[in-house]
Amino acid sequence: MQTLFIATRVTLLLTVLIYASWSDYKTREVSNRVWTIYAPIALCLSLSEILLYEPSNLTLFGLGFGLTAVFALLLFYSGGFGGADSKALMCIALALPFSTEDLFAPIIASGVSPLSQNIFPLTIFSNSVLFAAASGLYLLLHNFVKRATTGKNLFEGTLASESIGKKLLIIITGFKVPISRLKEKWHVYPMEDVASTDENQLQRKLVLLPKDEGRNEIVSRLSSAIETGKISDYVWATPGLPMLIFVTFGLVAALLFGDIVWILISYIIG
Numbered sequence: 001m002q003t004l005f006i007a008t009r010v011t012l013l014l015t016v017l018i019y020a021s022w023s024d025y026k027t028r029e030v031s032n033r034v035w036t037i038y039a040p041i042a043l044c045l046s047l048s049e050i051l052l053y054e055p056s057n058l059t060l061f062g063l064g065f066g067l068t069a070v071f072a073l074l075l076f077y078s079g080g081f082g083g084a085d086s087k088a089l090m091c092i093a094l095a096l097p098f099s100t101e102d103l104f105a106p107i108i109a110s111g112v113s114p115l116s117q118n119i120f121p122l123t124i125f126s127n128s129v130l131f132a133a134a135s136g137l138y139l140l141l142h143n144f145v146k147r148a149t150t151g152k153n154l155f156e157g158t159l160a161s162e163s164i165g166k167k168l169l170i171i172i173t174g175f176k177v178p179i180s181r182l183k184e185k186w187h188v189y190p191m192e193d194v195a196s197t198d199e200n201q202l203q204r205k206l207v208l209l210p211k212d213e214g215r216n217e218i219v220s221r222l223s224s225a226i227e228t229g230k231i232s233d234y235v236w237a238t239p240g241l242p243m244l245i246f247v248t249f250g251l252v253a254a255l256l257f258g259d260i261v262w263i264l265i266s267y268i269i270g
Helices: 002-027 032-053 055-077 083-095 114-118 120-150 157-161 164-173 179-184 215-227 243-256 260-269
Strands: 175-178 192-196 202-206 234-238
Touching: 002 032, 002 083, 002 243, 032 055, 032 083, 055 083, 055 120, 083 120, 083 243, 114 120, 120 164, 120 175, 120 243, 120 260, 157 202, 164 202, 175 179, 179 215, 179 234, 192 215
Parallel strands: none
Antiparallel strands: 175 234, 192 202
16 A cells, blocks of 8 residues: 555656656746645555555655755755746655665665655655756767867857866757757847947857846847857857756666666665
8 A cells, every 4th residue: 555655746746847847848937826726635555555554754855855955945945946846845845754675675776865754755856966067068079060060169259268177068058050040949049249349349258057047138248149140140049948857867767776866876886
């Protein structure tokens, strides 16, 4: 009977995260109703299972949720997480506080870590961070291949004078696209802007944290600079994939393989 509780919690959580990821990708918004409806359901299921089968875990459940909630809020207020991402992480803490190995063991035995057994949501988070980092490696490779095949510098004009740190962050989070794509795809964000200097020269600058606010104005300025021949047609941009997609992948990985970070550490240290 306990496995039925676990299966129900996993199925509901996956369904909610898949829907939230889709909504976030299509509209860059997730309705608060998703979390306000789902959170009480997740809490009731987890509490019912704990009280029926493992009442000694009640304190650990409360402690795990508290730590996860504080961590999620810190990420939100520091700008590392969006509102929906933080709410999703807190809902995960309500739905899957502990490892699901009672339902099915991870494919890789070493995937069961002390963290996954006691605070499963943070295992899901660490997995999602790895997936997000993997997307950065893909973009790095893409930009390297682009530079090698075209022979053109990735950073032209005044962009060449930007710091190495800024350039590296741009290379692992964005790629160059024609201005037409920025006009057509509202969820693709410009990672550079232009401004006139006192000497009436055009200065290009990198934008590390693109936002919805002012996006259209930046696209308009870039388009005008391109039309007047001051800069090339290709500019830096980022698709801005929602973190919820990586969180969903992190959950699936945690269910199938366990704690990927722990697996890598175990492999390295033998």
